Amino acid sequence: MSDTAQTSDRVRVVAISAGMSDSSSTRMLVDRLLAALHTQAKESGRELSAQVVELRPLAAELAQTVTSGLVGPRVQDALDTLAGADAVIAATPVYRAGVSGLFKMFFDVIEGDVLLAMPVALLATAGTPRHALVVDDQMRALFAYFRALSAPTSLFAGGPDWGSASLSTRTERVAAELLALAESRVRPRILGTAGAHYRHTFDGAADAAGTPGSLDLGSDLMRLATGGSLDPE
Amino acid sequence: MQFGIFSVSDITRDPVSGDTPSEAERIRAAVRIAVKAEEVGLDVFAIGEHHNPPFFSSSPTTLLAAIAAQTQRIVLSTSTTLITTNDPVRIAEEYAMLQHLAEGRVDLMLGRGNTAPVYPWFGKDIREGLPLALENYNLLHRLWTEDVVDWEGRYRTALQGFTSIPRPLDDVPPFVWHGSIRTPEIAEQAAYYGDGFFANNIFWPKQHFQRLVQFYRQRFAHYGHGTPEQAVVGLGGQAYIAKTSQQAKAEFRPYFDAAPVYGNGPSMEEYLAQTPLSVGSPQEIIDKTLSFRETFGDYQRQLFLMDHAGLPLGTVLDQLELLGSEVIPVLRREMAARRAPGVAEAPTHASLVHAKYGNVEPRQPRPNPNRGDNVTGTSPYQDTEGGAGVQYPAL
Numbered sequence: 001m002s003d004t005a006q007t008s009d010r011v012r013v014v015a016i017s018a019g020m021s022d023s024s025s026t027r028m029l030v031d032r033l034l035a036a037l038h039t040q041a042k043e044s045g046r047e048l049s050a051q052v053v054e055l056r057p058l059a060a061e062l063a064q065t066v067t068s069g070l071v072g073p074r075v076q077d078a079l080d081t082l083a084g085a086d087a088v089i090a091a092t093p094v095y096r097a098g099v100s101g102l103f104k105m106f107f108d109v110i111e112g113d114v115l116l117a118m119p120v121a122l123l124a125t126a127g128t129p130r131h132a133l134v135v136d137d138q139m140r141a142l143f144a145y146f147r148a149l150s151a152p153t154s155l156f157a158g159g160p161d162w163g164s165a166s167l168s169t170r171t172e173r174v175a176a177e178l179l180a181l182a183e184s185r186v187r188p189r190i191l192g193t194a195g196a197h198y199r200h201t202f203d204g205a206a207d208a209a210g211t212p213g214s215l216d217l218g219s220d221l222m223r224l225a226t227g228g229s230l231d232p233e
Numbered sequence: 234m235q236f237g238i239f240s241v242s243d244i245t246r247d248p249v250s251g252d253t254p255s256e257a258e259r260i261r262a263a264v265r266i267a268v269k270a271e272e273v274g275l276d277v278f279a280i281g282e283h284h285n286p287p288f289f290s291s292s293p294t295t296l297l298a299a300i301a302a303q304t305q306r307i308v309l310s311t312s313t314t315l316i317t318t319n320d321p322v323r324i325a326e327e328y329a330m331l332q333h334l335a336e337g338r339v340d341l342m343l344g345r346g347n348t349a350p351v352y353p354w355f356g357k358d359i360r361e362g363l364p365l366a367l368e369n370y371n372l373l374h375r376l377w378t379e380d381v382v383d384w385e386g387r388y389r390t391a392l393q394g395f396t397s398i399p400r401p402l403d404d405v406p407p408f409v410w411h412g413s414i415r416t417p418e419i420a421e422q423a424a425y426y427g428d429g430f431f432a433n434n435i436f437w438p439k440q441h442f443q444r445l446v447q448f449y450r451q452r453f454a455h456y457g458h459g460t461p462e463q464a465v466v467g468l469g470g471q472a473y474i475a476k477t478s479q480q481a482k483a484e485f486r487p488y489f490d491a492a493p494v495y496g497n498g499p500s501m502e503e504y505l506a507q508t509p510l511s512v513g514s515p516q517e518i519i520d521k522t523l524s525f526r527e528t529f530g531d532y533q534r535q536l537f538l539m540d541h542a543g544l545p546l547g548t549v550l551d552q553l554e555l556l557g558s559e560v561i562p563v564l565r566r567e568m569a570a571r572r573a574p575g576v577a578e579a580p581t582h583a584s585l586v587h588a589k590y591g592n593v594e595p596r597q598p599r600p601n602p603n604r605g606d607n608v609t610g611t612s613p614y615q616d617t618e619g620g621a622g623v624q625y626p627a628l
Contacts, residue, residue: 070499070503071507072503217421221364225367227374227425228371229385
């Protein structure tokens, strides 16, 4: 418990970057956001730690995870890192009017409850501004499925954006939003008060990380498990 | 502690010879394998249930009855019996019948099944799979512990004044294991009834199973069946054994590489490092199996998958020989030496009879005479107690 107390003031940011080159424009966007986060955290006297998980080196192992169900050690490390986050940056390139396959593959293998009430910043890059809505159309829906708390502003950089000062402004804004969500401790509060009401299975990395708390032993299904009955329909 | 084998009943092309066994050959082979398992000193033979090719075991009680007739000692079980798509009334009847014919050498493992189309084929809704399993088992449990059942639920026609026949042997139902990979409700149900819990354990990360088993142990104690350490836990595993590690890997590799269950992805070495799969010398199998105990605590039943992926019958029988002569005797000794005091043995019919009756003669139900309307009413047996409140169907 003392560990938790010591680290509770520090905001642990984990970025998942699906950029394809080294370094990629996706990673550049992630780094700009992290820089803004560090600056703003410093200004408010908040400690912040950041880890970036690059998916590119995990590509082969991720493909095997998808086809075989066997989670390899490097993918497991990435999943564990994600499970330890207070806030997440999810960043993908857009190639063909959607999130990249690599990005989706990673989020296809994460545990269903690990992003529950998690503050998430949504980032995408593309070669053309015509892909701008991928962030709001697809990524926002994906993270809604995970019941994450997506920051209100999305960060998209497609070609000309890299020459526009408004990219910096938006980056600052996303940093402020993500930091506000993390600092308000809205996630631990939601999990603390309502955690037991989320039905979760024992595959949950969120469970391993100490959240979302204990099982609801009073649910309809748990009552049925212990000799009770369902209301006949 | 019990050691045995379990089969999923797959009929798979042998990737080395190119031959695919016929259904007839594979069914006969299953009986040979079970008989051999007893000969080499194993305690348990379990068979799965499937309702589509390339599997053969649609009717496990028929197969197990044939095996029972050819064996004397081995316990016959399932891996698993589908508690979702089978009518719990039929499960109660069929397995009680089998239990009589096998003279008590029967238990069963319940599972929900992982073949989605089986649900609609049997008129069930897969989205209701979990509540269906829970409700069906509640009914099965009553059918085996109460002579006369009035019952109403969501998923099955109501029962009024129903008696499942034959009553379990000695009025002691077959022991039930609940199999689950990740569902706390199933572990809770196993704990509530004081039944066993089986973690297939074939795919890791083991932490998932570990926490599920831990939860089951805690809840088993919570419901007053004993200490957490006395809960009844079974684990699966897979093994291919040869005299040397190199030989085992060389022999098994073509089967590993061709088996869809391994995903045609990660290498055998990766699987060996990350899952309970053991391919190696007897000592390697022993060491890996002993590590299960460190992960899950003392447990009661270890089943190995030995006859899958197209391995020919001759090879499977040789494998069983090695398992029985070189692996299991050491495992028995080592597990016993490490075992904490007070840990329960795996329940058998004899131990359950003793627990229920002590030294008193077990109950042997004898029916009352037929009233002429084929309805037995509240007192179907000469010694049935009471008989309260049955609502007769209108005749």
